Amino acid sequence: MGYVASSLEGSDAEIVSIAVRPGHRRCGIGRALMMHTFVKLNAFGIRRVTLTVRPANRPAMQLYARLGFRSLRRIRQYYPDGSDAIEMQKELSGATRAAGASTSSGSAV
Numbered sequence: 001m002g003y004v005a006s007s008l009e010g011s012d013a014e015i016v017s018i019a020v021r022p023g024h025r026r027c028g029i030g031r032a033l034m035m036h037t038f039v040k041l042n043a044f045g046i047r048r049v050t051l052t053v054r055p056a057n058r059p060a061m062q063l064y065a066r067l068g069f070r071s072l073r074r075i076r077q078y079y080p081d082g083s084d085a086i087e088m089q090k091e092l093s094g095a096t097r098a099a100g101a102s103t104s105s106g107s108a109v
Contacts, residue, residue: 002029004037006049013041015051018060026059034067042092049092052078052085064088 002020006013015037020029041049052075053060069088078085 002033004033006037006041008041008044008046011045011047013044013046013049015049018051030060030063031067034063038092047092049090050087052087054079054083055086056083061086061088064090 001024003018004015005017006015015034018030018033020033038049049069050072051064051069053064055061055074067090069090072087072089075085075087077083
């Protein structure tokens with residue numbers, strides 16, 4: 001039904017991809033995947049999570065805002081089609097830094 005892929009570096013992580021099948025969107029699956037990912041990232045000692053999203057993707061931006069992400073900046077011509085991106089960031093609480101963590105993580109449903 002969906003997945004989240006992240007990349008870890010020290011105490012930072014980037015959500016590099018999230019997707020939910022079209023017929024299953026707006027049912028809470030994306031939120032559940034992200035919450036599960038936060039738990040896993042926290043276990044790796046991650047303190048900060050970033051992601052990029054198209055400004056036109058209002059449903060995704062609203063989801064990320066509800067999950068505690070804040071907009072940091074607009075990145076001009078980020079996507080191959082020349083579209084801009086909004087970089088968003090969330091601080092995870094209760095995380096302890098994993099010494100030298102540099103790996104990849106993912107969640108799927």
